[in-house]
Amino acid sequence: xxxxxxGLSIAAxxxxxxxxxxxxxxxxxxxxxERDGLCAPAEQITEPAGCGGVGPFxxxxxxxxxxxxxxxxxxxxxxxxxxxxxxxxxxxCIGTGGGCGTPVRCDPPDANRATLCGQIYDxxxxxxxxxxxxxxxxxxxxxxxxDGPCSLRVRFFDAVDFASNPSGAMPLTPEGGVYxxxxxxxxxxxxxxxxxxxxxIGVDDATATPAVQHRxxxxxxxxxxxxxxxxxxxxxxxxxxDQAWTSSAGLTGMSFAERGVLxxxxxxxxxxxxxxxxxxxxxxxPDDDFYFSDTGIARTTVDPAQTSTGMNGTAxxxxxxxxxxxxxxxxxxxxxxxxxxxxxAIPTVVFVQIKEAETPAGAACP
Numbered sequence: 384x385x386x387x388x389x390g391l392s393i394a395a396x397x398x399x400x401x402x403x404x405x406x407x408x409x410x411x412x413x414x415x416x417e418r419d420g421l422c423a424p425a426e427q428i429t430e431p432a433g434c435g436g437v438g439p440f441x442x443x444x445x446x447x448x449x450x451x452x453x454x455x456x457x458x459x460x461x462x463x464x465x466x467x468x469x470x471x472x473x474x475x476c477i478g479t480g481g482g483c484g485t486p487v488r489c490d491p492p493d494a495n496r497a498t499l500c501g502q503i504y505d506x507x508x509x510x511x512x513x514x515x516x517x518x519x520x521x522x523x524x525x526x527x528x529x530d531g532p533c534s535l536r537v538r539f540f541d542a543v544d545f546a547s548n549p550s551g552a553m554p555l556t557p558e559g560g561v562y563x564x565x566x567x568x569x570x571x572x573x574x575x576x577x578x579x580x581x582x583x584i585g586v587d588d589a590t591a592t593p594a595v596q597h598r599x600x601x602x603x604x605x606x607x608x609x610x611x612x613x614x615x616x617x618x619x620x621x622x623x624x625d626q627a628w629t630s631s632a633g634l635t636g637m638s639f640a641e642r643g644v645l646x647x648x649x650x651x652x653x654x655x656x657x658x659x660x661x662x663x664x665x666x667x668x669p670d671d672d673f674y675f676s677d678t679g680i681a682r683t684t685v686d687p688a689q690t691s692t693g694m695n696g697t698a699x700x701x702x703x704x705x706x707x708x709x710x711x712x713x714x715x716x717x718x719x720x721x722x723x724x725x726x727x728a729i730p731t732v733v734f735v736q737i738k739e740a741e742t743p744a745g746a747a748c749p
Contacts, residue, residue: 483568500570501568501613506621512531514566521564523563523564528590535586539585545729557570582609585601586617597619598622599731599733625639631683631687632673632685643728643729645703648695650738655695662710664708670702676693677693679694705727
């Protein structure tokens with residue numbers, strides 16, 4: 384929503400014949416009209432119906448007959464953060480206290496900087512990483528435990544650098560460092576934007592001896608969506624999940640993660656969609672795509688005979704050595720499509736890409 388500020392120029396008007404009001408009419412200059420014997424701007428609003436709107440864009444009729452800003456929403460900065468929906472103009476105060484179900488505080492970055500905040504999900508179960516048994520809502524300590532969300536490491540990268548060299552890419556440094564807590568929430572505030580337009584998040588083990596080993600798992604988003612990017616899902620993939628996928632798919636030699644796998648998840652309004660076939664450069668890829676037989680959102684069992692997404696809406700794609708356009712066909716709501724985005728299957732990495740159904744114009748599918 385765009386806000387337009389219209390300046391009203393008030394022209395000075397001289398009334399003629401003031402000595403004989405009972406006989407002479409008031410004569411007003413250009414751009415003004417007579418109201419109650421006085422000259423006033425022709426475009427002046429004198430009825431409340433001329434004002435309105437909601438949130439920070441709302442106006443009310445002022446004492447001078449002009450629309451003026453309504454008293455804005457003010458959130459307590461110590462316990463809430465201000466979130467404005469730019470489509471409706473509604474400002475909501477979101478609490479930053481509470482338990483693990485509360486989103487982590489996520490303030491906007493400075494100009495030309497980036498902020499990403501969200502929750503780490505388990506790739507296999509597609510649910511948030513289980514909260515720590517001790518002090519779950521507290522920030523992760525410098526010396527990390529070997530189990531729970533704080534045993535994981537969250538880092539931010541230029542996504543193109545990460546794709547080229549996942550083990551050697553230079554991380555982006557958030558202001559104050561990366562925040563993680565025992566709920567599995569994370570925040571990277573006021574980071575440098577990615578040079579080539581996309582910021583990546585990599586999640587792996589923070590310790591050398593984790594109780595549950597993980598494969599390096601990545602996601603990415605555009606700079607423009609990190610202003611800030613709230614409730615952005617990062618993923619963590621256990622070695623056990625990678626092994627289960629590989630075994631059920633009948634792959635030999637390297638596992639999915641070792642060879643590099645792109646996990647494309649097709650969503651409509653946040654819900655996984657069945658019946659979608661992955662495509663690369665607009666063509667089906669029957670030799671390089673795999674789908675799950677799970678009857679829920681979990682991703683545990685690959686069915687090598689299946690040719691489209693099951694209930695979890697997920698396709699596993701291999702043999703993509705460099706960023707290439709991927710989309711899907713089938714299962715899309717009427718009048719909508721699956722967006723095409725660049726992605727690669729990076730050796731040693733599970734890369735997760737969520738595709739939300741969109742209209743042909745690129746808006747969210749209604």
